[in-house]
Amino acid sequence: MASDAEARARALSSALAALDAEAGRQAAIHMSACVRCGLCGQSCHIYRSEPTPANLPASKVEAVASFHRRRHTFLGRHAPRLVGARDLGPRELESLVETVFGRCTGCGRCSLHCSIGLDVSAIIRAARRVLTKAGLTPDGLRRTVRTQIETGNQMAVTxxxxxxxxxxxxxxxxxxxxxxxxxxxxxxxxxxxxxxxxxxxxxxxxxxxxxxxxxxxxxxxxxxxxxxxxxxxxxxxxxxxxxxxxxxxxxxxxxxxxxxxxxxxxxxxxxxxxxxxxxxxxxxxxxxxxxxxxxxxxxxxxxAEDRIPIDPARNAAVTTLHDPCNLVRWGGISEPQRNVLRKICARFVEMTPNRADNFCCGGGGGMLSMEEFGERRVRSGSIKAEQIRATGARVVACPCHNCADQLLEITRVHGLDVEIRAVVEILYDVIDWRRVRGQTLRS
Amino acid sequence: MSPDSASRALLGAAALWAAGALAFQAWRFRGAVRREIAEPRGSALAGAVYGFTAAMSPARKESASRHPLAFGAGILLHLGVAASLSIVFLSAVAPEGWPRLGAALAGVSAVGLAACVGLLVRRLATAPLREMSPPDDYISNLAVALLLASSLAFRLDVLPAAALQLLAALVLLYVPVGKLRHGMFFFLARGDLSLRLGARGVYPPAARKGGGRGVRR
Incomplete structure (x- = not known):
């Protein structure tokens, strides 16, 4: 029992040190800017699929910011109740794990639509950093990181x-x-x-x-x-x-x-x-x-350079495109995949909304490796499933294997008769091999 | 020192306190907003320009398009605050001047006050908001309502200038320590996000061929 108590004390001490280290960083700016207007709910796939107060992005921000405020603002230190500042203790740490790992994929959609312009994802990531330093990362995620470090890849491929x-x-x-x-x-x-x-x-x-x-x-x-x-x-x-x-x-x-x-x-x-x-x-x-x-x-x-001979007629299926959040909203890659698909699909249709306004499929933020949040993950995919259904497409081009795993599951759960494919797979299918030169150009 | 001079001095001191304390808080974050180390894909500056202009329009922001009443009330409230602060400023530097401007500012303050009360009612009536709101949210709302109401009362000759300036000084004292400091953090937060998204080529959105952006309103 004593060792348990010691471990909890160590975790708390590490968490507090990590929380203090965040004080002068980017996330603290965003924590200090939230006005709790609560206009962010409809922009969050998790809140929309499960509209409980704890899933409101502003609530998640507040769950993190209240600890920061307690230690790093004047009223937080001297009149904590007045400003909703809370002490971070063992119980709060446990509750924070679910908030930042299980209620947010860090997709950032709420940030683009926030009345202030808060980077909610930065706040969630700061809290994840605190929990990871305290050794409180959910098991599935921690195991995957360890496997990757020890074997060089996340699935221990030899x-x-x-x-x-x-x-x-x-x-x-x-x-x-x-x-x-x-x-x-x-x-x-x-x-x-x-x-x-x-x-x-x-x-x-x-x-x-x-x-x-x-x-x-x-x-x-x-x-x-x-x-x-x-x-x-x-x-x-x-x-x-x-x-x-x-x-x-x-x-x-x-x-x-x-x-x-x-x-x-x-x-x-x-x-x-x-x-x-x-x-x-x-x-x-x-x-x-x-x-x-x-x-x-x-x-x-x-x-664009005509280096790959193609015959788009080979792909007649109505095809739509899923926009992975980290690739598009956080990565700036929204048009290359569209340029490719317009060339290789006879019938390409957009989802609505799309590009940086896309909804997260629910599989982001490492959700797929955290079984304990599986039910919420699948439920939060319902918006993406409806987006896909509305396009009438038979093929969903999905330029992300994480998202593809989630789409495979949610399309099955929602009874959608669609095929989930990588963009490279669709391109491969329309290559006209008779016209391929077969030369490998060396640098 | 006459009561008027004393109230003006207090107002000045409160304004200095508010500006100084906010500037100090901003200074503490001097290293937090950093340029991307990665090779940019777009322009951080163009992202910032977009972030503070078109990205804030209801066409681009669901917090506005999905909540037109709350968004509208927020805009009116902030216009009202600007008008009230102008009334306070004029009361200190030119109490007899600008009668027409003063009347117009009073009108904007009155609308702002109505919006402020509306937003307070919304916070009280919306369960998720009520649950996460600390007293600071209500104090901030009431402080702004006080500023709006007192400037209006001054313009209606119900409140003397010295009283207006004292009340405004009280509000200014609270600005840097409570939620009202978002008046400064708004620029830091939106600026940080927009610069980053600009460098990554997300802001401003590229011109598109076919398939619109499709923001659902």
Whole structure:
């Protein structure tokens, strides 16, 4: 019992130190600006699907800000009740876990529609950082971060497993396309591009990797996977474990250096793109030597340069597009995927709302790795399901594997007869292989 | 020192206190709003311009388009506050001058007062708002109502200038310590978000081919 008490005391002490460290940071600005007008509810997919006061974005902000106010404002210190300032104790820490990990995906939609312009996501991330430093990250998320750090990827794919998968995908690809040169290169030094994938592609969705390999080949791109670091995801980002997130970013840059790559291309992944492209330099404290690009940007450029011969008539299904929050609202990538889909789909329709105004599918913020919040996660996907239904589409292009997992589940729950596909898979299907030159251009 | 001079001095001191305390709080965050280290994809400045202009229009902001009454009341309230502060300022520097302007400002203050009362009623009547509102929310609302009402009363010759200035000084004393400090933090918060979204190419939204933005109102 004594050790339990000691552990709780240590957790609280770490949390308070972490909370104090946030005082001069960005999130504290936003905490200090909220006027609790409560006009944010209808912009939040979680509140709309479960309209309880605790799910109102302003309530979540208040749940965090009240602790900050207690320690870092004049009235908070001297007249806490007057300004709703609260002491952070063990019970409050537990309740905060559900608030910031289980009631918010950090999608940021409420921020764009906030009357003030609060970055609610920054506040939630600050609170996640506090909880992570106190050792209170939900188990599923913590385990995934640990696996990623220990094995190099979130699904513990071994180098042998990756090589074997790459070998049989290469056989399939060559057979399907009729091009012997079409394959999945692994650990090939001198390749221009280091390509990072979601380990789910290796374990469960090899067609996605096969499609990417086909597209790279058709475009004549020089690329490789790496057995040392193949993972586009970064669960340190979700847990707001900055040291783990920085370590995962650093490893990729070191591997790109080792292989002599001049660009890192990221598979379709919302938080992966945001992590490497935007947050990574902040974690490392410097701008990386080589650029990180989404494969969506690459596909857009290749099609614009006519490097991939296509026949869009092969894809007649009505296709719509899901906008992953971290890719679009926090990443600025909204048009490349649209440019690609307009070229490769005979009938492309937009969801409403879309782009930076899209609704989160409910699977963001690491929700998929936290089983304890699964029920709410699925319920919060109902808005996205209705958006999809309203388009009448049969195919949903989904440029994020996290979102794809969530969309697979919510479309099943809501009885939607749609196919969830990566953009690269749709492009692969319309490549006219007879016109592919079959040359791999080396840098 | 005459009562008028004393009230003016107190008002001046309160205004200095409010401005100084807010400036100090802003200074504490001097390192918090930082440029992205990552190579920008857009323009932070263009993002900031958009963030403080079009992004705040009801066409772009659901907090406005989905809540037209509350949004409208908020706008009127803030206009009323600006008008009231102008009345207070004029009472101190030119008590006999600008009669027409004073009447117009009083009208705006009256509308602002009605909006202020409406927003207070909304807070009391909306369960989620009531649940998360500390006394500070009500004190701030009442402080603003006091400012609006007293400036109106002054213009209607019900309240002497010295009393108006004393009441305004009281409100100004509270500004930097309670919720009213959002008057400064609003600019920091919206600026921070807009600069970041600008650098990332999210703000302002790019010109689109086909498929509108589709904000649901």
């Amino acid at each position: 180098p042998e497993e990756l090589r074997e998968t790459a070998a049989w995908i290469s056989d399939e690809l060559a057979g399907e396309t009729g091009h012997e040169g079409a394959r999945v290169p692994v650990d090939e030094a001198g390749s221009r591009v280091l390509y990072l994938v979601n380990p789910r592609e290796i374990k469960f969705f090899p067609l996605s990797l096969q499609a990417a390999a086909g597209v790279f080949y058709a475009a004549g791109e020089s690329w490789t996977l790496s057995t040392r670091t193949c993972d586009v995801t970064n669960y340190g980002f979700y847990a707001v474990d900055d040291s783990a997130a920085a370590e995962l970013t650093r490893r990729v840059l070191e591997e790109a250096d080792r292989l002599g790559a001049s660009e890192v291309v990221l598979s379709e992944c919302g938080h992966g793109f945001r992590s490497f492209r935007w947050e990574g330099p902040g974690w490392l404290g410097e701008r990386p030597r080589i650029p990180f690009r989404s494969v969506l940007e690459r596909m857009d450029a290749w099609l």
